[in-house]
Amino acid sequence: MMNQRPIKPxxxxxxxxxxxxxxxxxxxxxxxxxxxxxxxxxxLPKMGRRSMLKSTLATILCILAFYALFxxxxxxxxxxxxxxxxxxxxxxxxxxxxxxxYMYDLPRRFTYGVIDSYEIARGGKVNGNEDVVTxxxxxxxxxxxxxxxxxxxxxxxRSEAYVTRVLDPDEADLFxxxxxxxxxxxxxxxxxxxxxxxxxxxxxxxxxxVLWLEEQVYWKRNNGRDHVFVCQDPNALYKVIDRVKNGxxxxxxxxxxxSDQASLVKDVILPYSHRINSYKGEIGVDNRKWLMxxxxxxxxxxGGKVRDLLFQLLEGENDVFIKHGSQSRESRRMxxxxxxxxxxxxxxxxxxxxxxxxxxxxxxxxxxxxxxDYIELPFEDVIDYRKIAVFVDTESAxxxxxxxxxxxxxxxxxILEFQKELKKVQRYFEYDDPNxxxxxxxxxxxxxxxxxxxxxxxxxxxxxxxxxxxxxxCLCTNQTGIxxxxxx
Numbered sequence: 001m002m003n004q005r006p007i008k009p010x011x012x013x014x015x016x017x018x019x020x021x022x023x024x025x026x027x028x029x030x031x032x033x034x035x036x037x038x039x040x041x042x043x044l045p046k047m048g049r050r051s052m053l054k055s056t057l058a059t060i061l062c063i064l065a066f067y068a069l070f071x072x073x074x075x076x077x078x079x080x081x082x083x084x085x086x087x088x089x090x091x092x093x094x095x096x097x098x099x100x101x102y103m104y105d106l107p108r109r110f111t112y113g114v115i116d117s118y119e120i121a122r123g124g125k126v127n128g129n130e131d132v133v134t135x136x137x138x139x140x141x142x143x144x145x146x147x148x149x150x151x152x153x154x155x156x157x158r159s160e161a162y163v164t165r166v167l168d169p170d171e172a173d174l175f176x177x178x179x180x181x182x183x184x185x186x187x188x189x190x191x192x193x194x195x196x197x198x199x200x201x202x203x204x205x206x207x208x209x210v211l212w213l214e215e216q217v218y219w220k221r222n223n224g225r226d227h228v229f230v231c232q233d234p235n236a237l238y239k240v241i242d243r244v245k246n247g248x249x250x251x252x253x254x255x256x257x258x259s260d261q262a263s264l265v266k267d268v269i270l271p272y273s274h275r276i277n278s279y280k281g282e283i284g285v286d287n288r289k290w291l292m293x294x295x296x297x298x299x300x301x302x303g304g305k306v307r308d309l310l311f312q313l314l315e316g317e318n319d320v321f322i323k324h325g326s327q328s329r330e331s332r333r334m335x336x337x338x339x340x341x342x343x344x345x346x347x348x349x350x351x352x353x354x355x356x357x358x359x360x361x362x363x364x365x366x367x368x369x370x371x372x373d374y375i376e377l378p379f380e381d382v383i384d385y386r387k388i389a390v391f392v393d394t395e396s397a398x399x400x401x402x403x404x405x406x407x408x409x410x411x412x413x414x415i416l417e418f419q420k421e422l423k424k425v426q427r428y429f430e431y432d433d434p435n436x437x438x439x440x441x442x443x444x445x446x447x448x449x450x451x452x453x454x455x456x457x458x459x460x461x462x463x464x465x466x467x468x469x470x471x472x473x474c475l476c477t478n479q480t481g482i483x484x485x486x487x488x
Contacts, residue, residue: 143182255352
């Protein structure tokens with residue numbers, strides 16, 4: 001709604017009004033001294049001034065009425081727009097209308113074909129039926145967001161609170177690319193240090209996907225800026241990331257991505273799928289015998305070297321359970337039991353800043369202790385992580401005795417407060433909850449649309465430049481630009 005300066009009354013009218021009121025006041029005071037024997041013609045000037053005052057006030061009212069009529073005729077829906085603004089809940093950031101999303105009907109090799117290849121590499125058989133979404137089951141792993149979003153958009157009945165699927169691409173605000181990029185990484189893994197000569201190739205599949213997209217008119221239209229990709233595994237789409245970086249990337253962290261490839265401006269942070277069972281009991285500390293719990297790979301690269309150092313510090317603590325272990329059914333069973341019976345759960349950085357262990361802890365109501373200086377967290381616009389987790393910088397955590405002393409000093413009431421807040425936010429990390437993770441991911445994507453439109457329009461007018469590195473205003477935007485807007 002445009003702001004319009006109110007029409008002011010004419011100067012002469014305002015001046016007449018004030019002068020008349022002043023005159024009237026002085027006249028009123030003078031009349032009290034007029035003898036009762038005064039002649040009628042002496043009172044006539046006073047009556048004339050009153051008549052002029054009434055006439056001026058009537059003129060002002062007419063001007064105001066005309067202004068109201070004029071404004072309403074130009075902005076007939078101004079009251080509606082105001083009401084719509086008030087209906088937007090700042091707590092949930094609910095959009096006024098759902099975002100319209102078009103899901104590409106990709107060739108089968110990029111969706112069910114990836115599942116086929118995964119099963120074949122492990123000796124499984126594939127029935128090849130591609131007509132029903134749930135015929136083939138996506139292998140359970142921590143990167144299952146790509147499957148959950150795909151299934152959600154294929155539902156005939158869905159809430160459509162934040163996004164609605166459209167079948168006509170001309171009606172779409174955004175375009176969803178349903179490539180199972182994380183599963184593709186492990187669809188045909190290296191066996192015994194030998195890369196198979198024949199069979200599935202993730203790199204070739206990535207390359208084929210981008211070639212297919214680059215032929216699509218809607219990709220060419222805005223250089224892929226209005227396209228959405230899931231690349232939850234830190235290495236997903238690594239071969240072609242520079243060719244799809246304009247799009248909205250749904251990632252779990254920025255650990256393997258450069259500042260010119262990803263940012264919080266355009267991308268969305270996803271939670272990993274938790275791998276252990278959620279805690280269904282009530283809050284409390286009496287059944288949580290361990291001060292702190294950790295079970296995972298002790299030896300990691302890059303920022304994950306902190307793990308081995310923490311092992312050395314904590315292995316001798318009687319009330320701390322810390323054990324080296326890898327992903328397996330038995331390990332998950334032990335982790336479930338350990339997290340459900342511990343007050344705090346350690347979350348140190350691994351090869352990348354985040355891991356599914358954090359979300360295992362949240363659904364276990366085990367207060368996360370996060371030692372990862374560069375971590376990004378999902379849904380931070382609605383979740384205050386200080387209320388559900390303890391953050392410790394790496395330097396302090398590696399001081400002998402610091403961490404255990406800090407946690408032992410946390411009183412029971414404070415732990416209960418953490419658990420209450422954890423219980424409140426559990427649903428945000430449940431992919432199978434109708435009001436859970438999938439719903440929140442779509443909400444985050446819908447909030448990106450104004451920024452995407454800004455980037456699209458900005459790209460169309462940026463003139464050619466050669467920056468040695470992107471600055472904050474050009475983050476993830478066109479680094480070459482146009483030579484002249486007249487040539488487009």
